[in-house]
Amino acid sequence: MAAMEDSEAPCLLIGGQAALVGFSDFRGRPVDHDTSGGWRSALFVVAVEICSSFAFYGVPSNLITYLTGPLGHSNAAAVNAWSATGHMMPLLGAFIADSWLGRYRSIVLACTLYVMGYGMITLASTLLVHGPSSPLQVAFFYASLYLIAIAQGAEKPCGLAFAADQFDPDNPKERASRSSLFNWWYFSMAVGISVAIAVVSYVQENVGCGIGFGVLCAIMLCASAVFLVGTPTYRMYAPTPGTRRRHFALLARSLIALAKSSVLGGKTHHRQEEEEEDDEDAAVKSEDTRGVLRLLPIWAACLAYGLVFAQVTTLFNKQGRTLDRRIFGGLELPPAALQTFGPVSILVFVPVYDRALVPVLRWATGNPSGLTPLQRIGTGMAVSLVAVSVAALVEGRRLETAREHGLVDDTGAAVPMSWVWLVPQYAMVGLADVFAVVGMQEFFYDQMPSELRSLGLALCLSVLGIGGFISSALISLIDGVTGNNGGDSWFADNLNRAHLDYFYWLLAGVSAAELALYFCLASSYVYNNHKSLK
Known part of the structure; x- marks a missing residue:
């Protein structure tokens, strides 16, 4: 691995072709288009993304149920900062990768930490099931959780950046493939999430959390091996020495x-x-630096999207637990399984968007990508506003149904209202992801200097992370205010006395205000790289 990403690629011919300037193989030797990179190399990294998404989202899919069960936390406490930390750690991981370690070695490190973290959480959850939890066991459980978050910090920004590095932006064919990569990358992530939510949540509910977490550990062990197999084919970015630090x-x-x-x-x-x-x-006055600073207002205007996104694995999950979840007679869906509808909508819409809508939009707008990244982000933010508004209406209907049937204080009974009512809000959040998250990934990758593109993708992920932190803080604040003087909090443990609908309407108001701000900022933004984003 020595000299993989810090050596400077020489300019010479390989087999009659010019060597790619700024890239080398894993031994520091020059590479060309035919012998390295492209989809062949990117697919190894995509495989890691599928596995890491499967493993990572297999944890929060049922985490709130585990925290309110074996660990005995309240609903407000269960809306924890772990997922937000996982989305924030990429900022640190990107800094380390872009300034010192390099993207390839960061992914190898991440895979190692993933295996350790999932191994530890398997052991921790097994110990907690077989007896009362001691403070030491609970601390070990949380240590394993945050080790996984650190691993995500190293892998998430570098994985997509490293996959995109396999395509030459100066080659028209490879530049088009790189644009398509952002769509199919998110599609691959949705595959991992869908399977994780459906399979892992079922195993954890019906077999045991220890076995469920153990499966995740085995999956990441296999993913690490797959990534290493592709090493001889990778293009390793080789900036001029010292450029990153400058x-x-x-x-x-x-x-x-x-x-x-x-x-x-x-x-x-x-x-x-x-x-x-x-x-x-x-x-x-450096042009690159000023270009990076111009991204910060756009980033800040996207935070409301992260605030809505944070509800999918938390409050949406708690809603689902109170509904009639029977299918095919007596079979009952786990509450976390309802989250599958978000990734499923991504799986359905990405191919439709990439193969059907993009050609039509390309013809209509003259843009090779159909929509500019900023237009795509704005569309996603608008869809998320509609999604949280629908969630508020559905929750209002659920509370009314509980009152009509005298179930306000019967927390053990399912409200006679089908789980199907929750499908639209899950599906629309997934649809919003296809526009907003993929748009943010492409935008922050392309608008960053090449040496800092891992940091650019970390900025995208931090939108979701900070959105989660804001959500946790807001919930704690509102919980304290509305639950004062002995009244029922908006987030009461008895959801039939809570008012999640009020909170969703609050989020809709915040989303509408920030969407207006976003449109003002986006309309005046001038892209740095007109060649690929005009």
Whole structure:
């Protein structure tokens, strides 16, 4: 692995073809189009994504049920920060990968940590089932959870960036394939999530959590082997030595200067004029750095989407547990299995979008990708607004049904209302993902300097992470306020006395306000890379 991503690729001919500048193989040797990269190499990385998505989403699919069961936490406490941490850790992972470790080695490290984390959580859940939980056992359980989150931090931003690196943006055919990769990458992730939710949640509910987590450990062990098999075919990005660190230095200096300017205002104006010629001012005016800073308002305007996304594995799950989930006579669906409808809608819509809608949109807009990334993100945010509004209406209907049948205080009885009522909100969140999340991935990857593209994808993931943190904080705040003086909280453990519908309407209002802000920002944004995004 030595010199994999830090060696500079020489310019020469390989088999009559020009070597790719800035890339090498795993031994630091030059590579060309025919002998490396492309779909052949990207598919090895896609296989890892399917497995890691299967494993990672196999944990939160039923985590809230596990926390409120064996660990005895309340609903508000069960809406935990773990999933949000998993989406935030890629910022740290991307920094380490882009400044030091490199994308390939970061993925290898992530696979190792995944196997360790899932092995630990298998042991922890097995011990907790066979006796009362001690503080040490609970601490071990949470340590395993957060080790998995750290592994995701190393893998998520680097996996997609490394797969996209296998396509040459200066080659028209490979550039088109790279654009398609973002769609099919999310499709692959949805495959892993769908199977995880359907299979792992069933195993955990009916066989045991220990076995369910053990399956995840075995899956990631196989994924690690698959990724290593593809090593001889990979294109390893090889930036000029020191370039990565210089970019991070530019970013740091620019952010510091921006903060000083915002805080001190006019007091720093004359001082800045005096420093116009030194290196710090030159860093502030760097084109790449200013381009990165221009992404931050767009990123902030997307946070409401992450706030809605956070409800899928938490409050949507709790709604499903109260409904009639019978199918085919007496068979009852696990509540977490309802989450499958989100990934299933992704599986259905991605091929339709990539093969049917994109050609039509390409003809209508003249854009090779059909929609620009920013148009795609805005569409997804609008769909998520509709999804959370539908969730509010459905929850209002569920509460009314519970009152009509005298079940307000009968927490053990299922409300006589079919689980099918929840399908639209799950499906629309999945549809929103195809637009918003895939659009954010393509946008933040393309608009970042090539040395910082892992960081760009981490920014995309952090939208979901910070959205989760905001959700947890908001729920805790509202829970404390509405449950004051002995009243029923919006998030009462007895959901028939709670008011999740009020919370969903609040989210709809926030989403509408931020969508308006987003449209203002997106309409004035000028892309850095006109060749692929015009």
